[in-house]
Structures are given as structure tokens and as C-alpha cells.
Amino acid sequence: MSDSRVIKEYQYQSILSEPLSDFVAQKRGSGFLYNSEAKMLFRFDKFVITSKQTVCAIPQDLFQAYTAKTVYDSERNHRARYWLIRQFAMFMRTQGFEAYVPQNECNQKNKSNFVPYIFTETELSKFFATAETYKLPSHANNNSKLEMIIPVIFKMLYGGGFRVSELTHLRLSDIDFENGIVKIVHSKFGNTRLVPLDDSLLALLKGYSEKVHTENCPDAIFFQKSDGNIYSEKAIYQNFRTILWRAGISHGGKGKGPRLHDIRHTFAVHKLKYWAKQNCDVSAMLPYLSAYMGHKNLNATQDYLRLTVDAFPTIIQTLETAYGCIIPECGGVHCDS
Numbered sequence: 001m002s003d004s005r006v007i008k009e010y011q012y013q014s015i016l017s018e019p020l021s022d023f024v025a026q027k028r029g030s031g032f033l034y035n036s037e038a039k040m041l042f043r044f045d046k047f048v049i050t051s052k053q054t055v056c057a058i059p060q061d062l063f064q065a066y067t068a069k070t071v072y073d074s075e076r077n078h079r080a081r082y083w084l085i086r087q088f089a090m091f092m093r094t095q096g097f098e099a100y101v102p103q104n105e106c107n108q109k110n111k112s113n114f115v116p117y118i119f120t121e122t123e124l125s126k127f128f129a130t131a132e133t134y135k136l137p138s139h140a141n142n143n144s145k146l147e148m149i150i151p152v153i154f155k156m157l158y159g160g161g162f163r164v165s166e167l168t169h170l171r172l173s174d175i176d177f178e179n180g181i182v183k184i185v186h187s188k189f190g191n192t193r194l195v196p197l198d199d200s201l202l203a204l205l206k207g208y209s210e211k212v213h214t215e216n217c218p219d220a221i222f223f224q225k226s227d228g229n230i231y232s233e234k235a236i237y238q239n240f241r242t243i244l245w246r247a248g249i250s251h252g253g254k255g256k257g258p259r260l261h262d263i264r265h266t267f268a269v270h271k272l273k274y275w276a277k278q279n280c281d282v283s284a285m286l287p288y289l290s291a292y293m294g295h296k297n298l299n300a301t302q303d304y305l306r307l308t309v310d311a312f313p314t315i316i317q318t319l320e321t322a323y324g325c326i327i328p329e330c331g332g333v334h335c336d337s
Helices: 017-029 035-050 060-067 075-094 121-132 144-160 164-168 199-212 233-247 262-277 282-293 298-311 313-326
Strands: 181-184 193-196
Touching: 017 035, 017 075, 035 060, 035 075, 060 075, 121 144, 121 233, 144 164, 144 199, 144 233, 144 262, 164 233, 193 282, 262 282, 262 298
Parallel strands: none
Antiparallel strands: 181 193
16 A cells, blocks of 8 residues: 655656745645645646746736636636645745736635634633633532533633543543643544643643542543543533623624634634744744644644634734745635644
């Protein structure tokens, strides 16, 4: 069986061979395997040769001729070709070459229109203040342990970018209190990863553990029910909705959010915003964020660049100028995230 992770090399020979090679190298340097894209660019390279292009540039007629939809194209293949060449054209511009970059004209039919809800800092402050003093609804069974668990779980979702299922299945032995590391075992994609915590989250977990895990049983569920079993995600979500209501944060209805998972999306977007404002090389930081959050690949992480631009338009110039050639522009964020 062939190894799907083996990098496949293509020799570009057109007038655009040098920027094509540099573009692929940049993508792979950021952690992308980029095999199918490199192959698609190889076809584009052949097209450039047959077009008898003599200048290292992408004029409008060349772009439109190659990205035009043919009778043999599926919608998916057409979109993929269009956006890949558009990103390459944006990359060429950053290298000082002339390149035609159209506005968002891609046919987005059948693309996901899901857009995560990104909490504002004001909303987060209200949400966490409400969670800190959270009391179960009067009709619910008295469970003071859940009232302790709720604010800790929500702060972990935002402060560490965890999935809620990763926290509900966490065991006491998965937390290294001495070194401040949480081990996520068999996450969504079957991987195990180590997540370092900042001092505030570590102190939060220590305080909770000292109150709940007095017997220090390593196999104990960390956020356990009174009978020692695991809380369902539904139970956490129901209390999340109650806190939203008490905090005065409107819910837009089914499919509109905020969803519980949007706290994790907000963590990623706020982290990218912070790096952008610190003038960090965001493209170089994406693999670290991807590994930290346990993404299967960089695609979902890369989508957060577009969400960051949308949520914080004041930094759009910084991100578009430096990273426009790697910001996805068609469709919503990957739901695997």
C-alpha cells in the first residue's frame, strides 16, 4: 500500500515555473502535504506552455481561460481549480509579479453556508461572570457538583480550545498537575495529544480537583456526575443555553448559534487576532495551532484566518496583505474542528 503522506514532486517548466515552485514550497513549509494541489498546478503549468505565455505574469485572459467551467467539470472540481489559481495569483502579487486577482465570483452552490458564531470580548465577560455564579434551574435536581463543573468546563473550552467531548471524557490521570499538561486520549480522529495549560487554567483545575477528587483515584472521571459517571454533551449544552439567556446573549435559532462548539471557534479566532496584532508570522504559527487543537490537518485551522478577518475588520489589511494567498474564501469553516 502506498504511503499517502509521501510528498509528490512535480517539475514545472513554463514561464511561471519559478513562482509555482516557490508557492508549493511555501505551502509545504507551513505544514501542508499539498500533493493534489501541486498536481493541479502542474496541469496549469502545461496550460501556460500551450498558451505560449512569454511573460512571468497572470493576465486576465489567461486566468479566465484556465478557470472557465467546462462541460466535464463538476462543481467541486471547478471551485477547487478557481480558488487554487486565485491564491497562486495573490501569491505572485506578493512576489512583485503582475497577476489578475478577481473578486469573489466563485459559484458557491452546494457549499456549506455554516458560519460559526464568534463571541465578542464583552459577550465572553458576561458569559463567564454568569457561569461563575451559576445555579441550576429550580426544576432541576440539586447537584452542587455540576454547579462547580460548569464554569470550569467553559473556561477550559475557551482557554484551551478543547472539544467538549474531550473534557467530559477526561480522567484524573490525564492531568499532569506538576507540569501543567492535559493529555487528550483518543480524540475525535483517534489521536492522542498533549495540551499545555497556562497558569490560570492550571490553578482552576487544581482548585476543582482538591474539592472533588479527595480520594485521588487515577481512573476517576475528572468532571464526574455524583454517581461517578460521565456527563453527556447534551447536559452541558442545556446549561450552556441557560447561561446564555441569563447573560443576555441572544440565540439566533437552529443553525444560527451560538453553539457550545463556538467557544472553541472563538478561542482559535482570538488567538489568530492576537498573533496578527503582535506582528507574528501567522502562516508559521498555523501548524502549532493545528496541533494544539487536535485538527486532522491544516485545512480547518486555515479557515480560521477568514473568520478572523470577518470578525475583526480592523486587522483586515494586516492579514490580507501578508496572508491573502492562504486565506480560504469559499464556504464555511470545517465542522471537524
